[in-house]
Amino acid sequence: xxxxxHGAGTRIANELxxxxxxxxxxxxxxxLTDVIDAVNRDDRFIHIPxxxxxxxxxxxxxxxxxxxxxxxxxxxxxxxxxxxxxxxxNYTYEIPILLMxxxxxxxxxxxxxxxxxxxxLLRVLEAINMPYAIIxxxxxxxxxxxxxxxxxxxxxxxxxxxxxxxxxxxxx
Amino acid sequence: MNYVxxxxxxxxxxxxxxxxxxxGNSSQAWWEVTRDSEASFYLDASMSLSTMFASGLALARxxxxxxxxxxDGAFCMNPGTLMVEREMNLPNLTHFLVSNRVYGATxxxxxxxxxxxxxxxxxxxxxxxxxxxxxxxEEIERNFVALRAANRPGHTFVVLEVEPFSDAEQxxxxxxxxxxxxxxxxxxxxxxxxxxxxxxxxx
Numbered sequence: 001x002x003x004x005x006h007g008a009g010t011r012i013a014n015e016l017x018x019x020x021x022x023x024x025x026x027x028x029x030x031x032l033t034d035v036i037d038a039v040n041r042d043d044r045f046i047h048i049p050x051x052x053x054x055x056x057x058x059x060x061x062x063x064x065x066x067x068x069x070x071x072x073x074x075x076x077x078x079x080x081x082x083x084x085x086x087x088x089x090n091y092t093y094e095i096p097i098l099l100m101x102x103x104x105x106x107x108x109x110x111x112x113x114x115x116x117x118x119x120x121l122l123r124v125l126e127a128i129n130m131p132y133a134i135i136x137x138x139x140x141x142x143x144x145x146x147x148x149x150x151x152x153x154x155x156x157x158x159x160x161x162x163x164x165x166x167x168x169x170x171x172x
Numbered sequence: 173m174n175y176v177x178x179x180x181x182x183x184x185x186x187x188x189x190x191x192x193x194x195x196g197n198s199s200q201a202w203w204e205v206t207r208d209s210e211a212s213f214y215l216d217a218s219m220s221l222s223t224m225f226a227s228g229l230a231l232a233r234x235x236x237x238x239x240x241x242x243x244d245g246a247f248c249m250n251p252g253t254l255m256v257e258r259e260m261n262l263p264n265l266t267h268f269l270v271s272n273r274v275y276g277a278t279x280x281x282x283x284x285x286x287x288x289x290x291x292x293x294x295x296x297x298x299x300x301x302x303x304x305x306x307x308x309x310e311e312i313e314r315n316f317v318a319l320r321a322a323n324r325p326g327h328t329f330v331v332l333e334v335e336p337f338s339d340a341e342q343x344x345x346x347x348x349x350x351x352x353x354x355x356x357x358x359x360x361x362x363x364x365x366x367x368x369x370x371x372x373x374x375x
Contacts (some may be wrong), residue, residue: 085219
């Protein structure tokens with residue numbers, strides 16, 4: 001029987017709004033359904049569902065150059081696909097961006113098709129020296145705004161990774 | 173039509189539009205004809221992302237007009253960007269698709285299905301209805317007023333049918349900026365122009 005973390009989506013949305021994020025570009029992941037719904041129905045945000053994760057990177061980067069706060073939301077598999085876009089745009093031009101993704105493939109994820117993410121996602125982020133934080137509990141959601149502000153201070157890309165326990169509740 | 177002459181003609185019609193260029197040839201050509209180092213963002217080697225970058229910019233600054241150039245090589249990598257652009261419905265965005273039917277930035281390497289690709293039809297199939305196709309300079313001159321007057325719902329999509337760069341044109345200078353320099357040149361210009369705060373320290 002799952003022990004749900006009620007309102008994680010709403011709490012994440014509130015945290016994003018608190019630090020000035022207005023644009024959220026997203027691609028879906030089943031774990032992110034509540035977050036995407038919360039952002040989508042909240043008129044503090046402009047929510048843009050995009051066609052692929054690289055588009056989210058470019059959209060948020062362009063928004064930054066227009067002084068609009070933004071964040072990109074995606075699954076772990078999507079994060080694995082954006083390495084060129086992030087290193088090309090955000091590293092080369094030093095354009096800050098906050099990426100939010102699921103920590104797929106970790107303990108608690110029973111889907112075999114996410115084994116690769118479990119094996120390699122964190123190692124890929126470390127390989128490109130992208131700072132990340134794993135958010136596993138509701139009281140850690142405030143790390144979102146801390147990381148968002150830090151991206152602006154250091155003009156770099158950073159990521160926060162949401163666990164299944166946070167988004168879907170812990171398994172009893 | 174000649175690629176550089178096409179850009180020269182478009183540049184003559186430019187007033188205060190912000191410009192985002194794409195990989196290789198469009199950056200070289202725009203730099204060649206404008207030497208603009210402030211109101212143009214040369215998003216080199218962006219592999220299909222220039223118009224999404226421009227869309228974010230246009231969304232953020234609705235009072236500014238934004239022109240984005242993308243080669244058809246880049247477009248082939250990510251045509252779904254048009255779906256996003258259509259849904260974003262940005263009247264201040266003009267997407268120029270520079271169709272030279274090759275991967276111009278990589279020595280004119282072959283492009284898949286280049287003889288059959290119909291970019292305007294592709295755009296129409298995604299619901300765009302403000303579409304222009306130009307095959308010579310005269311068509312650009314004749315229609316540019318209508319193109320620029322397109323401040324209505326939905327962005328403008330322009331197909332420019334050009335010849336691939338010649339060997340000599342491939343040697344045109346690349347915009348001579350490192351990434352951070354370009355970011356600050358463009359950003360500071362926009363801060364002054366729009367009165368916005370892009371780089372200010374945030375507490």
